[in-house]
Amino acid sequence: MKIKMLSALIALIALCGCSRMPTNPIKGNAVIDWVDFIKLNGNSYYASWEMVIQNPNLVTHEVVGEVKFKVADVVTNPGYITKDGDAAFLEIGTKLYRVEGYEVNEMIAAKDETRIGGYRLFLEDGFAPKVRRSYKDVPKDKVEKIELYQLEETTPYKTLAGGDKERFIQLLDSGKDTPNYTPQNRERDPTYYHMVFYTGEPIANAFTIADDGTNVFFSPWDTRIVDPQIRMLLQP
Structure with a gap:
């Protein structure tokens, strides 16, 4: 009897342990409507559609980061925690550049031939309210x-x-x-x-x-x- 009870207890512990096993951090069942973001050096940047670089030469050749992972169409787990190098829509390997006149923790740029000026500008989340956009x-x-x-x-x-x-x-x-x-x-x-x-x-x-x-x-x-x-x- 004791052996049966011990076996049942071990089975219960095993089941509880399995229920606490980490799930896939990327895959889930959600359809996520991503905003156009980049995560870099612990900061979150968001694309600004109201801003155009006045002179493309203001985007320097200094590379400040690179996209490591594209989350759109891949991440379906709503609990996914973004990390440095993640981007919503930019392709893996996309270089990120410093913009003259702005700190890296304020604004960065990515080449985008579909945008006026040839660059997509990203504003750091805390800096965005300080920029004229209306x-x-x-x-x-x-x-x-x-x-x-x-x-x-x-x-x-x-x-x-x-x-x-x-x-x-x-x-x-x-x-x-x-x-x-x-x-x-x-x-x-x-x-x-x-x-x-x-x-x-x-x-x-x-x-x-x-x-x-x-x-x-x-x-x-x-x-x-x-x-x-x-x-x-x-x-x-």
Whole structure:
């Protein structure tokens, strides 16, 4: 009887031990919607879609890190803890560079030919709130020029300066805020453009503006409908 009880106890301990065995840290059953991040030197960096390098030469040749592991489409365990060298979407082996005028623990860059300026900029999480990223914060009196781009293009189709630049800004600023606006043309998607504001600083600010055939609108914070006269300036 004692032997049977001892055997049962050993079996129970074995089962409990198995239940505490570590699970696969990568594989799980979750579909994870990753943000575009990099982990480097204990810091988390996130891609900024509102920032464009004013001069690609400001990205130095100094390599400050390299992507070791791409988590997207691989990690499905929601409990996965990111580590140095992890990136959401950058390929393994991608070099990370220092940007002139910024500390490595503030901003880094990765080559990306699909981005205006040829680089994707990443802001360290704690530094990001200190950087101007909203249209309302752009110093309009310091804007030197505005470049306009077709969606997914990296070469501007038009550059606004002088009176055209001033008129463009005036039309943007005088638009009507319409927070719940939805595109009016149900038959086709709106036409999207990128507008990049250069103020002479190392980093330019990029925003999206759209034309749905009925209205032209953008989102300085909430959606704003702009006077249709702006189409004259948006046209190639």
